[in-house]
Every structure is written in structure tokens, then in C-alpha cells.
Amino acid sequence: MQENLVRLFIALGVFLLMVSWEAISPRRQTVTRKQRWPINLGLAFFNMAMMRLTIGGLAFFSAIDAGEKSWGLLNQLDLPFWLNAFLTWLALDFAIYLQHIITHKWPLLWRLHQVHHSDLEFDATTAVRFHPLEILLSMFYKVAWVYALGAEPAAVIAFEIILNGAATFNHSNVNIPIKLDRILRWLIITPDMHRIHHSTIRQEIDSNYGFSISLWDRLCRTYTADPAGPQETMDIGLPRMRAPQQVRFLRLLQLPFINNGRG
Ligand SMILES: [Zn+2]
Known part of the structure; x- marks a missing residue:
């Protein structure tokens, strides 16, 4: 219970920080909020309530159970706590990178993941725009990794907090000087790097899958350094859903059942 509150406060704190930064120093001037925020934040509240009522915390309890x-x-190795924790975080971060690739390559899962990509702009609220079924499936996938790994329970919580904070940061519309961005990219995913993943161009969508560290994209050769067009004006979203009326709340919930999002 207390751990849930801590997570919520950290998530809210990072969100407010990024939203303030976006307001003071935006990367793109084209980002509108009126039509997108109710949808993105609506999905966030819906997903949060759904997880609270169903399987929220399952990864953590699975780690305790596995122990x-x-x-x-x-759990077969006699490693010190810090190493257990670090390896848990590293393996789960790779797992989430792998999951992201699978959701792009497997047509059935892309039907769900396209909801995240249907946002016509890119800011901190895009980070919470996910179809509820993708959130549920993601939890079961994580639980499988937790059992296979024998994950350290405290590190599972830390992983979830870091992932949430990293996603809020790398989806945000903040202006980071190019030189600093290039240095940061050696370690973490910056907004300029992840924005390329939200491009309407197929080769760009199919790259930069990471959420926290850039290591996996560099190691597995899925890294794209620059988009074809300028960061300030490149098109964001799905090529076949360009009209705002196509991306309303209820339609997004139905989207996986009515089209496959390709083309
Ligand atoms: Zn994606």
C-alpha cells in the first residue's frame, strides 16, 4: 500500500517536472493539448484503475513467490544483494526492449500497440497512452521473466519506477541542446531519440525501441540517430490515421478490433 503511494508520488512528480519543462522550453511548437490530453490522461486513469482492481503489483508478488x-x-546463485538487484533491473530492461520489438513485428500485438503510436503529437502524456489490453499482457509477460530470472523483489519495484520515469522523460517535448543530447544518448534514451520511433516513416518507427538505456538499440543495431525530416516539423503518428476525429477515446479502445494499423 505504502509502496503504491510512493510510486504514484514519484510518477506524478516526474510528470509535473516534465510538463513544466515542456511549457518553459518546448522542442516543437506544434504540440496541441486540448484534443490529446483528455484522451491520453483518460487512458492513464482507466489503466491505473483497472490495474488497481485486477493484477497491479503482480510482478512484485511473483518475485517474492519465486524467492x-x-x-x-x-535464486540458484549466491550473489550479493546489489548484484542481484542490478542484474534484475538489467534483464527486465532488456525484456521490455524485446517486448517492444515483438509488439511491432507480431501483427496481433501491433493491433494493440498502434494505440500508443496513434498520437499525432509527442509529449509527456504520450508515455501513458496505451490500450488496456496491452498493459495487461505486458504484466503477464513481465511475470514470466520475473519467475525465470528469480528476480529480486525490491529491484522489480525500482525497475518499474525507473521505467515510468524514463518513459515520461523520453516522450516529453523538451528542448535539450543538441550537443548535450548526443552525450546523454550514449547512456539513456533522450526525447529526440525516441521521437524518431514515433515518426510516420516505417523505417523510423521500426527503430529506437528502448525505453531507459540506449545500450540495447546500439547493441542490436536498431538505432537510428536522426529522422529524415527536421525534429521540429517531422510527422508523428500513424500514416493512415491523420485526422483528429479518427483518434477519439472510444475509437481508440475499439481500434485493435477494427484495423491492423498498417499501410
Ligand atoms: Zn512502439
């Missing part, structure tokens, strides 16, 4: 039963790789 009690001595299941999973790390």
Missing part, C-alpha cells in the same frame, strides 16, 4: 520457492536463475 520463497527458490525458482529462477538468480
Whole structure:
């Protein structure tokens, strides 16, 4: 219960920080909020309530369960706590990178993930724009990794907090000097790097899959350094959904069942 509150406060704190930064120093002037924010924040509240009422916290409890039963790789090794925690975080971060690629390549999962990409702009609220079914499936996927790994429970919580904060940061419409952006990119995913993943151009969407660290994209050769067009004006979203009336709240919930988002 207390851990839930801590997570919520950190998530809100990072969100407010990024939204303030966006207001003071935006990267793109084209970002409108009136039509997008109710949809993105509506999905966030819907997903948060759904997880509270169903399987929220399942990854953490699975890690405790795996520890009690001595299941999973790390529970077989006698490693110090800090190393267990670091390896848990690293493996889960790779797992989420891999999951992101799978949601792009497997047509059935792309039907769900296209909801995230249907945003016609890109700011901190895009980070919480996910179809509820993708959130649920993602939790079951994470639980499978937690058991296989024998994940350290505290590190599972830390992983979720870091992932949430990193996603809010790398989706935000903030202006970071190019030179600093290039330095930061050696370690983390910057907004300029992740914006390329939200481009309407297929080769660009199919790159920069990471959420926290840039290592996986560089290692697995899915890294794109620059978009074809300028960052300030490049098109964001899905090529076939360019009209705002196509991306209303209820329609987004139905979207996976009515089209496959390709083309
Ligand atoms: Zn994606």
C-alpha cells in the first residue's frame, strides 16, 4: 500500500517536472493539448484503475513467490544483494526492449500497440497512452521473466519506477541542446531519440525501441540517430490515421478490433 503511494508520488512528480519543462522550453511548437490530453490522461486513469482492481503489483508478488520457492536463475546463485538487484533491473530492461520489438513485428500485438503510436503529437502524456489490453499482457509477460530470472523483489519495484520515469522523460517535448543530447544518448534514451520511433516513416518507427538505456538499440543495431525530416516539423503518428476525429477515446479502445494499423 505504502509502496503504491510512493510510486504514484514519484510518477506524478516526474510528470509535473516534465510538463513544466515542456511549457518553459518546448522542442516543437506544434504540440496541441486540448484534443490529446483528455484522451491520453483518460487512458492513464482507466489503466491505473483497472490495474488497481485486477493484477497491479503482480510482478512484485511473483518475485517474492519465486524467492520463497527458490525458482529462477538468480535464486540458484549466491550473489550479493546489489548484484542481484542490478542484474534484475538489467534483464527486465532488456525484456521490455524485446517486448517492444515483438509488439511491432507480431501483427496481433501491433493491433494493440498502434494505440500508443496513434498520437499525432509527442509529449509527456504520450508515455501513458496505451490500450488496456496491452498493459495487461505486458504484466503477464513481465511475470514470466520475473519467475525465470528469480528476480529480486525490491529491484522489480525500482525497475518499474525507473521505467515510468524514463518513459515520461523520453516522450516529453523538451528542448535539450543538441550537443548535450548526443552525450546523454550514449547512456539513456533522450526525447529526440525516441521521437524518431514515433515518426510516420516505417523505417523510423521500426527503430529506437528502448525505453531507459540506449545500450540495447546500439547493441542490436536498431538505432537510428536522426529522422529524415527536421525534429521540429517531422510527422508523428500513424500514416493512415491523420485526422483528429479518427483518434477519439472510444475509437481508440475499439481500434485493435477494427484495423491492423498498417499501410
Ligand atoms: Zn512502439
